[in-house]
Amino acid sequence: MKLEYNILWIDNDIQEYIDNGEVGNLNSYLEELGFEPNIVTVEDEAELDNFIYNYKYDLIISDFNLNATTGDKIIEKIREEKGFSTEILFYTAKSNFRDDPDVKERLAFMDRITFHSNRDTFLDKVEKLIRLTLDKLLELNATRGLITAATSDLDVEIEEIVMQLVVQHKKSEDDLRQIVIAKAHTPLQKRLDNFWDRYDSFQSYFPKIDAVKKWEVLRDLLKPLKTQEEIKTFLDGNKTYQTQVIDIRNKFAHAKAIDDNGILKLKGQIEGQDFEFTEDSCVEIRKNLINHKRSIESLRNILNSN
Incomplete structure (x- = not known):
């Protein structure tokens, strides 16, 4: 990152x-x-x-x-x-x-x-x-690239921790199938009987799902462990991950740099909603990304010490 x-x-x-x-x-x-x-x-x-x-x-x-x-x-x-x-x-x-x-x-x-x-x-x-x-x-166009790369790095971190949890807690094939059915399938995919058979394993399928569902799976796997104070603290702080990381990446992917009365801004629209970013808002975005990065690093250390 x-x-x-x-x-x-x-x-x-x-x-x-x-x-x-x-x-x-x-x-x-x-x-x-x-x-x-x-x-x-x-x-x-x-x-x-x-x-x-x-x-x-x-x-x-x-x-x-x-x-x-x-x-x-x-x-x-x-x-x-x-x-x-x-x-x-x-x-x-x-x-x-x-x-x-x-x-x-x-x-x-x-x-x-x-x-x-x-x-x-x-x-x-x-x-x-x-x-x-x-x-x-x-400069905002460069910042867009930095933030997009940073959010992608966090996405990979979540993938690796989910795989670690699956191994540590010895999830069965049925358990993994239920995770896929509950979180990973779209309504169309749920109607395809052979969908699960297309993949050799959960490990081969999981990286292909979208970032929001990966994040939801991570939280679902951690919730049974929230009797540990450190895990509970992580889950509480991680509630903002979708809005502060995933949604930001999606907005940056749809943003264009424009000159607004001499001020360079990144502006765009998603699902009819306008948004814009300035240098000041990018400072706050970077701070949030660093906080989530450190939180995920701490979670990995906690899991490794268990």
Whole structure:
């Protein structure tokens, strides 16, 4: 699910930024924008190889003057070996560090680089750079693709958990047939005697049904377990899944980008009902998707521990 925003932060004194709350403030800022922050901090540049291949970073922040090297050499290594074209922010207490001829030469052919030397306004500069990197991502057509992909990922998660429940609770063939009859068949399919025989198993059939019915089957399989407080909590919070995830995906599939008096919106109509999304509403949608993602991840952990 591409709702994450990945930052690589390199500094020999990174613990100071953690202790004084600046890393936490960036986490909060990204959450307010409707993203799931992942800030990877590296204290020793010698250990950088352990981190640079883990993620496709959206932003790299680096102290320019590290203990064993300079930031531009680190970035040159990352770009050559990893192929990053990521936006980069260098910072340093030395305001004239770019005047060094060697530094100028090394930086001459590097693009997407920002420099900052004022500690008091450092966090503001980082936040502005984050917004810059998000401009294209937050454009509504791109957001539509992100949210559609994210909801599809959740759909797969539900499929996998249903299969896990079927195995864990040793559902018989008759039990599985009843699930199909009760939830998965359309009225037409119920009249087809050979419908069930077309599929080798419930496992081969279940992925083919629509998202709402998959979600209903998941909840039906969990309800007998709601004597467990954690399962009950999940079911209570999951009641909004259809409106906040499935319905949103359906609307985005029918939406078109239009210019409404200078404001870009996604607008459309389903079953005679008009709807529209703006950048602000997309922030709320992303937050809801992250909450459901985390809730489903927690459910998987609960089931795995039983």
